[in-house]
Amino acid sequence: MTQRLMERRQILTFLGTLAAAGFVLPRMAFANWDKVAFEAKTMDEALKALGAGTPATSGDVQIVASDIAENGAVVPIQAISKLPNTERIAILVDKNPSMLAASFDLTPETIPEVTARIKMGQTSNVVVLVKADGKFYAASKEIKVTLGGCGG
Amino acid sequence: MGSPMKIRASVKDGVTEIKVLMGHEMETGQRKDANGAVIPAWFINEVTAKLDGKMVMQAQWGPSISKNPYLAFKVKGGKAGDKVSVTWVDNKGDTRTDEAAVT
Numbered sequence: 001m002t003q004r005l006m007e008r009r010q011i012l013t014f015l016g017t018l019a020a021a022g023f024v025l026p027r028m029a030f031a032n033w034d035k036v037a038f039e040a041k042t043m044d045e046a047l048k049a050l051g052a053g054t055p056a057t058s059g060d061v062q063i064v065a066s067d068i069a070e071n072g073a074v075v076p077i078q079a080i081s082k083l084p085n086t087e088r089i090a091i092l093v094d095k096n097p098s099m100l101a102a103s104f105d106l107t108p109e110t111i112p113e114v115t116a117r118i119k120m121g122q123t124s125n126v127v128v129l130v131k132a133d134g135k136f137y138a139a140s141k142e143i144k145v146t147l148g149g150c151g152g
Numbered sequence: 153m154g155s156p157m158k159i160r161a162s163v164k165d166g167v168t169e170i171k172v173l174m175g176h177e178m179e180t181g182q183r184k185d186a187n188g189a190v191i192p193a194w195f196i197n198e199v200t201a202k203l204d205g206k207m208v209m210q211a212q213w214g215p216s217i218s219k220n221p222y223l224a225f226k227v228k229g230g231k232a233g234d235k236v237s238v239t240w241v242d243n244k245g246d247t248r249t250d251e252a253a254v255t
Contacts, residue, residue, distance in 0.1 A: 033198060073218060075218070100214050106209060119217070
C-alpha cells in the first residue's frame, strides 16, 4: 500500500514536472472538447463531468429568455453571472439528448454575459451553471416549447 | 471551410460588444433522413475569440446549439480599429477563422 502510494506520488510529481516544463498544456487549444460532459445522459452525470457536483442555487446567476419558445429549433438564451471572478458559464437543457449545450471559458476581461441560441426538443428546465472563484453556482428556468427543435 | 461568419464588434463606454453569426448545419446526430438512416452528427464544438490578438473567450459547444449559431458577448476594453478574430472547429475537423474591426 505504502509502495503504491509512493509510486502514485512519483507519477504525479513527474506529471507536474512535465506540466511545469510546458509539455502538458493545461488548456490545449482545440483539443479539449469535453466528450464526457457533452455525452452525459443525466443532469447529475453532466454536472459531475463538469466538476460541479451539486452547485448552489444562486440569485446572482440569471437566465434571460422568454417563458415560451414558439420554435424549439431556435431558443435565444442569455446567461448572466453577477458573481465576481466568473471563470466559466455553461448552458444545459435538462430534457435534451445532448444536455450540455455550451460551456464558455472567460478571461478576467470578459464580462460574464453570453448570448447564444439553443435547440430544445421539448419543454424543459434550462440550467445555467457558473464557476466563480473555483465554486459552482446555478440557476434554472423552465422554458415551454410549442414546437420541438429536434424533429427537423 | 464553411461559409463566412458575420462579425460585428462595437465599443461603447469602454466595453466592446462582439456579435457573431456563423453558418453551420449543427446536425445533432438524432435526426433520420427519408430512408430512416441516421444523419451523422456534424456540429461546431470549439469556438475561440480574440480581441486585439488576445484570447477573450474559449467555448465548447454540443449539438444542442442551433443551426447557424449566434453568439454575443462583451469584453472590457478595446477601441475602434482593434481586430476581432473568431475561429470555430467542428467535429469533422473543419475550421474557419474570420476577422472584423471594432467600430
